[in-house]
Amino acid sequence: MARKGNSIIHGIEIDEIITMLNRAYADEWLAYYQYFIEAKVITGIMKDAAIAELTQHAADELRHANMVADRILQLGGTPLLHPEAWFTHTNCGYDAPETYNVVNILEDAIKGEQCAISVYSQIAETTRNKDIVTYDIVSQILADEVEHEEDLQALHDDITEFVTEIKQQFNG
Ligand SMILES: [Fe+2]
Ligand SMILES: [Fe+2]
Numbered sequence: 001m002a003r004k005g006n007s008i009i010h011g012i013e014i015d016e017i018i019t020m021l022n023r024a025y026a027d028e029w030l031a032y033y034q035y036f037i038e039a040k041v042i043t044g045i046m047k048d049a050a051i052a053e054l055t056q057h058a059a060d061e062l063r064h065a066n067m068v069a070d071r072i073l074q075l076g077g078t079p080l081l082h083p084e085a086w087f088t089h090t091n092c093g094y095d096a097p098e099t100y101n102v103v104n105i106l107e108d109a110i111k112g113e114q115c116a117i118s119v120y121s122q123i124a125e126t127t128r129n130k131d132i133v134t135y136d137i138v139s140q141i142l143a144d145e146v147e148h149e150e151d152l153q154a155l156h157d158d159i160t161e162f163v164t165e166i167k168q169q170f171n172g
Contacts, residue, residue, distance in 0.1 A: 001076035005133070012130040018077035020123050021068050021134070024141075025079055026089040027119060028065035031112055032058050034094060038109065044102035046159050053155055054109065057148055064141050071137050091119045103163075106156040113149040120145060 006014060035058035039051045069079040080089060087094070092115035095108045120142035127135040 002074045005074060006076065009131045012127065014075050015077075017127065017131055017134055018072055018075050020126065021072050021075075022077070022080050023089045023091050024119055024123065024138075025065060025068045025072065026086040027092045027116060028061050028068060029083070029086050030090055030094040031092070031116065032061040032065060034096075034112060035061060035109070038097050038105045041097055041100045042102055042105050043100045045163065046155075047102050049155060050102050050106060050159075053151055054105075057109070057152075060144055060148065064144065067137055067141065071134055074133070092116060102159060103156065106152055106159070110149060110152045110156065113145055113152060116145040117142065117149060 009017070035054045039054035039058065042050055042054070072079045080086065092112055095112065097105055097108065120138050123138045124135055124142060127138065129135075
């Protein structure tokens with residue numbers, strides 16, 4: 001535990017920060033696995049572009065899990081030790097892919113990112129001017145999640161536009 005490092009935290013209980021971070025930690029592992037398995041099972045048009053994006057996101061979520069775990073340890077907490085705890089602590093849950101179509105997979109993933117954006121903006125609000133280090137870490141993660149949402153939405157729109165054009169050509 002960082003003694004001097006933690007003495008600069010004020011106006012918020014350290015346990016409260018650890019609890020919020022452990023919930024986010026559960027989200028990151030579930031998001032990591034969701035992207036990992038989506039990249040494996042996805043089917044349909046332009047799936048290679050989607051696989052590249054999903055694989056990159058999986059790597060980012062695992063990196064976020066690392067950042068959050070390190071901060072929990074600095075604060076004197078313990079990152080969740082059992083995978084079962086991911087399900088009892090998660091904010092955003094886990095959406096197992098049901099249909100493997102590229103558009104549905106991207107829609108699930110966009111929903112997940114929107115949840116992550118809400119969670120991290122909430123933690124940033126709660127720690128602002130109270131725990132500068134956590135605030136800084138969650139702000140960096142938040143910027144990544146905003147970029148994730150944008151990348152997925154852009155890809156989703158490209159694919160749906162392409163499909164619409166092809167349909168028009170066939171019908172016209
Ligand atoms: Fe993340
Ligand atoms: Fe993300």
